[in-house]
Amino acid sequence: MDSIIASLAAITGVVLGSVLTYLFQARNTRQVQLFTRDQQVRQERLAAYSEFAGIVTEFRRSENDRWHREQEDPQGQLFVTARDESYQLRAKATAAMCRVQLASGDTTLNQLAERALNATTEIHQATDEEDRARRGNKARLAVQDFLLAASSHVQ
Numbered sequence: 001m002d003s004i005i006a007s008l009a010a011i012t013g014v015v016l017g018s019v020l021t022y023l024f025q026a027r028n029t030r031q032v033q034l035f036t037r038d039q040q041v042r043q044e045r046l047a048a049y050s051e052f053a054g055i056v057t058e059f060r061r062s063e064n065d066r067w068h069r070e071q072e073d074p075q076g077q078l079f080v081t082a083r084d085e086s087y088q089l090r091a092k093a094t095a096a097m098c099r100v101q102l103a104s105g106d107t108t109l110n111q112l113a114e115r116a117l118n119a120t121t122e123i124h125q126a127t128d129e130e131d132r133a134r135r136g137n138k139a140r141l142a143v144q145d146f147l148l149a150a151s152s153h154v155q
Contacts, residue, residue: 041103042154048103049150052096053143056116059089060139063123067132070124086124093117100150109149116142 066086069079097117101110119139126132 045103045150046154048096048099049147049154052093052100052113053147053150055089055093055096056120056139056143059086059093059117060120060123060136060143062086062089063120063139064132064136066124067126090117090121093120104150104153106149106153109146109153112142112146112149116146 062082062085066079066082069076069082073079094117097113100113104110116139119135119142123132123135123139126135
C-alpha cells in the first residue's frame with residue numbers, strides 16, 4: 001500500500017510539474033509575442049513618422065523654390081519645373097501623411113501631420129518675401145510640433 005501511495009505521489013508530482021512547465025512556457029511565449037509585436041509597431045511608426053517629416057521638409061524646400069522661380073519669371077521653364085516638382089512632392093507628402101494616420105491611430109498626431117502639410121502647401125501663395133519667410137517658418141514649426149508629439153509614440 002505504501003508503494004502505491006508513493007507511486008501515485010510521484011505520478012502526481014510529474015503531472016503537476018509538466019502542467020506547470022507548460023503554463024509557464026505558454027505565458028513566456030505570449031510575453032515574447034507581445035514584445036515582438038510592440039517592437040514591430042514601434043519600428044513601423046518610427047519609419048512612418050520620420051518619412052513624413054523628411055518628405056514634408058523636402059516639400060517645403062520645393063515650395064520656397066517654386067515661389068522664387070515664379071517671382072523671377074512666372075512663364076519661364078524654371079518656374080514650370082519647380083511647380084511640377086512641388087506637385088510631385090505634395091503627392092508624396094500626402095501619401096506619407098496617410099501612412100502616419102494608419103500607423104498612429106492618434107487624432108491629435110494626425111491633425112498635427114495635416115497641419116504641417118497644409119502649412120507647407122501655402123508657402124507658394126505668399127505675396128512677398130516677408131510673407132514667404134513667415135509661411136516657411138510656420139511650416140517648419142508645424143513639422144517640429146508633429147515630431148515632438150510623434151516622439152512619445154516611439155519611445
